[in-house]
Amino acid sequence: MLNEITTSRSNHLIDPIFHVWGWEIPVYLFIGGIVAGMMIISGYSIMKGRITEPDCSCRILPRISFILLSIGMFALFLDLEYKIHFWRLYTTFEIKSPMSWGAWILLLVYPVLIANILMAPPEYLNKYIKNPGNLSKKFRENRFILNATSYGNIVLGLGLGVYTGVLLSSMVSRPLWNSSLLAVLFLISGLSAAAAFVHMIARNVVERETLARADNIFLSIELVVIFLFIAGLLNSTEVQIKAAYLLLTGTYAVTFWVFVVGLGIIIPLLIQTRAVNHKVQHTAIAPVLVIMGGLILRFLIVEAGQYSHWLNAHF
């Protein structure tokens, strides 16, 4: 049966294929996710009292998070079409808007990261702060600051990771995004990428082993969440079934199966399982694959989500 729709409309970025968000948004979502994961790992390490250990990753993660998050926010800024109005984000709080929540969460993340950095300040801060060692000692010995930084890292990390998914899943207009599991998927993917990163850079052997094991758990959960996400779409309305097939057999199938599921999850999971069982050495291959898989997942979801539509003509 024929159902052909033609339109006289030709608005830029809307027609013929809807594509309002380019590389900036997936890059920002990925960075938000990995920073969220790093904050949770760092917060957990502080909670366990490991901030005083000289080789604990929680001493370096907040510095990396600070830089990464700033790059992510710059990407977000680049995406804005009315850049000189960006400050309007902070003149109101719109309770129903995930983007407004995100803007305020990001503002709260920075003080926690700075407090975390000051607990173990890098040497170059000696130029700017008088006696940083004394300051960091005060920070580490103050129970309130220690707890606030630890729980702040974990709570805001969870908020940041979840928000990156809710931002998309709240949009009923794009059938692929309209699943609450997207928030769980992005959170677990962020945790996985962060664990892979720490696995790659950790100087402490025990920490490296622990994070590799944790990453294996995160990757396994991610596989389950992807399965549930697809199953949820397949058991929903016609447009959502079609959106699921975009990933399973359609335009984005190769990216989904090869780069996200295969190279991004299954292969590194196999490598890391052998590594933690001491069958092979720990290398950067698996962590790099996990991190690349996380980045490609964000690109895939943003691109395919914009392609999925209520109008059948777009499929």
Added chain:
Amino acid sequence: MSRLGMAIDTRKCVGCMDCVVACKTENNLPEGFDRDWITTEVSGSFPNLTMQIRTERCNHCSDTPCVSCCPTGASHIHDFGGVVLVDHDLCIGCKACVASCPYDARYIHPDGYADKCTFCIHRVENGEDPACVSVCPTYCMHFGDLDDPNSEVSKLVASRKSSVQHPAAGTKPNIFYLE
């Protein structure tokens, strides 16, 4: 509180694009951008085909994802008739509202803000019809208060078979297509 909306008679619309030109002229739209447009839908199996021509625009929904997702409050529901509008001065051009509309009724104006049909609120507040309605040569477009049971649009929607676009999206559109 009134609820402004339209009833568009798809049996009368011939797709002449007068409404499109009127809108572009009245609202001084940039070249290549449309707040309203003509859609032609052909469906069925040959030789039993049907064709519907209709003029489309923002549906000025009662449940508005574009307003909910706006992080600055730029997208808002106007007090007069529940018309969905964008405050250009508050807009940051994040495109969340553009992405959240199931009808793709919004676009980014070359000046950077999100833009869409306003039901020509500047005319309507002065007692006039929107420009598109006022120029339609086949009188296929009817504009008025859907909350007033005695208005022309309410009577048409009540008496004729009609539909809204993508009702399953849950946005409660206020533009009805008479079949």
